[in-house]
Amino acid sequence: MASCSGLVFIIETVALALLILLVLGLVIGKCLGYIEIYRSERRRQNYVKLEESTERNTKGNDQVDNWVQNRLRRLQEIEASYENQKQEVESLQEQLRQERAEKKKEIAEKDDALKRLSAIMSSRLKDGNPNVADLNDQNRPTKIGEQFSELYDNQWTDAYDAIQTYFELQKNESEIIGLLLDILEQCFKFCKDRANNQLTHLNDDVKKLALTITKKDTKLRGDLMQRIKEERKLCAVDEQPKCNEIASIIKQHFSAKEAKEGFLDDLTVIQFTQECLKLCWLMVIQDPPMSMMLKHTENAQDLFKAYKNRGKHVSFVVWPALLLEEGGSLISKGIAEFHE
Incomplete structure (x- = not known):
């Protein structure tokens, strides 16, 4: 009896446990159902929100696209306007360059005409008139006079010493x-002959050219000849004679007078000769040519400075006086030895 009661108790306990488990299962299932429904609702709400957000973003993107397209169109319009303005500026710049070039050409032509007119007027004014000096000319007569005096002070002294040494006191001072x-x-004399021949040839060549062009043999105008002389003066340095051109002439001249002409080969004598050639060439191409006074006259004291001794009469000329032209005004005094 007691065992039966115990069995019944066990069975009731098991049944009660199963019932409790069943209730718990139902409760848990219900809870799980609620949870799943909640999750589904949350997913639905999230999906709705996502759709709404996507729709808003799409609308926003469309607005951005429209804004970008409008800006691109505006930029294209600005670029087109810029290209048009750039072409206009380039066209104006080219027009300005052409106008400047034309103006520069006109100014150059005007200046050239003024220079030619000035040269013609200057040539006519200076033609045969040595008293009108071009102060821009570094080889004008007064400058030549200064160089002529320097030649006596420098190269003449060196050449004198060289010749004196060469002859070993066989010649006195005056010799x-x-x-x-x-x-x-x-x-x-050499430079004067060359200058005259050169001018004659230039005159003939220009006349031949004029004859070829005009078919008429006419005398050259004075202003044209004056321009030729001026151009020759501008080229004076390049055209001046050299020592080797006159060496044979000088040696031939001295061989007829001296038994020994070897002194002409001394370096200092050659330098003296070259400087003489340079200055003589500048003298003879002046218009009119300059002149040297190698012989004394009655008014010698006005034209020559004393060499060693003063007096009323000239014993011998040491260095010539330089004149503006033949019989013209004095440029630089010569040097002479005087006696009472």
């Missing part, structure tokens, strides 16, 4: 001075 004057005189 050595005479040799130096001979060199100067030969240089002047």
Whole structure:
């Protein structure tokens, strides 16, 4: 009896436990159902929100696209306007360059015409008139006079010493001075002949050219000849004679007078001769040519400075006086030895 009661108790306990488990299962299932429904609702709400957000973003993107397209169109319009304005600026710049070039050409033509007119007027004014000096000319007569005096102070002294040494006191002072004057005189004669021949050839060549063009043999105008002389003065340095051109002439001249002409080969004498040639060439191409006074006259004291001794009469000329032209005004005084 007791065992039956115990069995019944066990069975009731098991049944009660199963019932409790069943209730718990139902409760848990219900809870799980509620949870699933909640999750589904949350997913639905999230999906709705996502759709709404996507729709808003799509609308926003459409607005951005429209804004971008409007800006692109505006940019294209600005670029097109910029290109048009750029072309207009380039066209104006080209027009300005052409106008400047034309203006520059006109100014150059005007300046050239004024220069030619000035040159013609200057040539006519200076034609045969040595008293009108071009102060821009570095080889004008007064400058030549300064160089002529420097030649006596420098190269003449060196050449004198060289000749004196060469002849070993076989020649006195006046004889050595005479040799130096001979060199100067030969240089002047050589340059004068060359200048005259050159001018004659230039005159003939220009006349032949004019004859070829005009078919008429006419005399050249004075202003044209003056321009030719001016151009020759501008090229004076390039055209001046060299020592080797006159060496044989000078040696031939001295061989007829001296038993020994080897002194002409001395370096200092060559330098003296070259400087004489340079200055003589500048003298003879002046218009009119400059002149040297190698012989003394009655008014010698006005034209020559004393060499060593003063007096009323000239013993011999040491260095010539330089004149503006033949019989013209004095440019630089010469040097002479005087006696009472």
